[in-house]
Amino acid sequence: MTAPVKAVPTNQIQWEEYLNTTMTSPEVFAENLKSGDFREKLNGYIGSRDKAMTDLKSELTEQITASVIDLAKRNGVRPDSERIALAGAKGGTYNAGAPGALNKTWATGGQMLSDILTPQKKLTKEQHARLAAYQEFTAAYSERIPSEGGYLVPEETRAEILALTLEASIVRSQAMVVPMSTSKLRWPVLDFTTEVGEVFGGIVMSWLDEGEEFTPTSGTFAALALVAHKLGGLARIPNELVRDATALEAWVRQAMPLAVMHFEDLGFIKGNGVNKPLGGLHADNPALIVVGDESGQSTPTITWNNVLAMFARLLPESYGNAEWDITPDAIPEIFSMALPVGTGGSAVMLGEGAGPQRLPMSLLGIPIRWTRKAPAVLGTQGDISLVDWSKYVIGDTMTMTLDTSEHSAFTSDKTDFRIIERLDGQPGLLSPLTPENNGPTLSAFVQLETRSLD
Numbered sequence: 001m002t003a004p005v006k007a008v009p010t011n012q013i014q015w016e017e018y019l020n021t022t023m024t025s026p027e028v029f030a031e032n033l034k035s036g037d038f039r040e041k042l043n044g045y046i047g048s049r050d051k052a053m054t055d056l057k058s059e060l061t062e063q064i065t066a067s068v069i070d071l072a073k074r075n076g077v078r079p080d081s082e083r084i085a086l087a088g089a090k091g092g093t094y095n096a097g098a099p100g101a102l103n104k105t106w107a108t109g110g111q112m113l114s115d116i117l118t119p120q121k122k123l124t125k126e127q128h129a130r131l132a133a134y135q136e137f138t139a140a141y142s143e144r145i146p147s148e149g150g151y152l153v154p155e156e157t158r159a160e161i162l163a164l165t166l167e168a169s170i171v172r173s174q175a176m177v178v179p180m181s182t183s184k185l186r187w188p189v190l191d192f193t194t195e196v197g198e199v200f201g202g203i204v205m206s207w208l209d210e211g212e213e214f215t216p217t218s219g220t221f222a223a224l225a226l227v228a229h230k231l232g233g234l235a236r237i238p239n240e241l242v243r244d245a246t247a248l249e250a251w252v253r254q255a256m257p258l259a260v261m262h263f264e265d266l267g268f269i270k271g272n273g274v275n276k277p278l279g280g281l282h283a284d285n286p287a288l289i290v291v292g293d294e295s296g297q298s299t300p301t302i303t304w305n306n307v308l309a310m311f312a313r314l315l316p317e318s319y320g321n322a323e324w325d326i327t328p329d330a331i332p333e334i335f336s337m338a339l340p341v342g343t344g345g346s347a348v349m350l351g352e353g354a355g356p357q358r359l360p361m362s363l364l365g366i367p368i369r370w371t372r373k374a375p376a377v378l379g380t381q382g383d384i385s386l387v388d389w390s391k392y393v394i395g396d397t398m399t400m401t402l403d404t405s406e407h408s409a410f411t412s413d414k415t416d417f418r419i420i421e422r423l424d425g426q427p428g429l430l431s432p433l434t435p436e437n438n439g440p441t442l443s444a445f446v447q448l449e450t451r452s453l454d
Helices: 012-022 026-032 036-074 081-086 109-117 125-140 155-166 245-270 304-311 328-335
Strands: 176-179 184-190 221-227 229-238 289-291 323-326 338-341 344-347 366-370 384-387 392-405 414-427 445-448
Touching (some): 109 245, 184 392, 289 304, 304 384, 304 445
Antiparallel strands (some): 323 384
């Protein structure tokens, strides 16, 4: 007996009804499939359904993106796609939306230097074309080009310079880097200062009986004011190097990253915030905790109890990211620390390090970084710091300009190079956190006070 054949559906609703009913009657569906016309219409229905799902997914994606951008606007953040994508990226090196990436005049920094250092009369046709293209670019993007002049370094070269700095930098390699398309940016943060009665900046949670109403509360948001400051460097190099394009580019890629890294770190670590970043270890950092010394402690010393007292004030969520930043002249104190046991004691175990120096490089499981960039010498506040640099925010305009002058050092047959970048840095915490049990405050930035006899 031949299975009954249902009428072929003609619209989406009929197809959905048909498929729902025939799933319980597979013999009907199998009989209909023998018809070529049926198969053709079924494939047409499947195609239209897939297109509808694709359109729906696209619409939802647009709605979600619009919501994210709207949230960013309400919190003072410009909705640049590259900023949303790169915020929080470690180092924040290459940025496809940076002005230098839009400038396609030069393939490398060496080619740029060769063009701008070649006398006008000796320029080749290709060099003339590149310089003319650059002038056209700066005219079109004048609002995005720094006003002090100079040539905008290609983004590939700028990113390479910063990538090389990451290998040796202290702060940029760990901090949150926020691209800035203008010189000022308000970056939203939670006002996360206490857990006593509330968490996450003013949000209060409570256990409720059936039918009991919530107590209205709202989260407290604040903003870091990032203002791009100018970091400039000047170098005077022999003209013999200028005339050798290959050597000149090697100099740009080797010496320049070291200089940029060093002076960025100095600002991010101990800058006073006046026309420069506010350093995470500067005394004006509102989130900095200064731990007291031991009673009767002499100057200059660092004791095991000092280390424990500092560790007790570190945010627990920073245990995995924190490091000890210690001045090298404190090495004898750290290596000779002893754990007091009654009238005796025992040496403190330091973890084994790595790399060519093979120095013990961890204390309480937290890495030690011996650095001459520490804010102070042994015995003074800042000689030893416990810090989580992932809680530091860098605002970067993602521009770097380079200019030259062969006239300022004409008599010595040298050329002056000037490099400028614009950026800011701020601690990402507004204050130390008071824990829920109302214990001592905690922070990602902890120092030991200056030691002196009572």
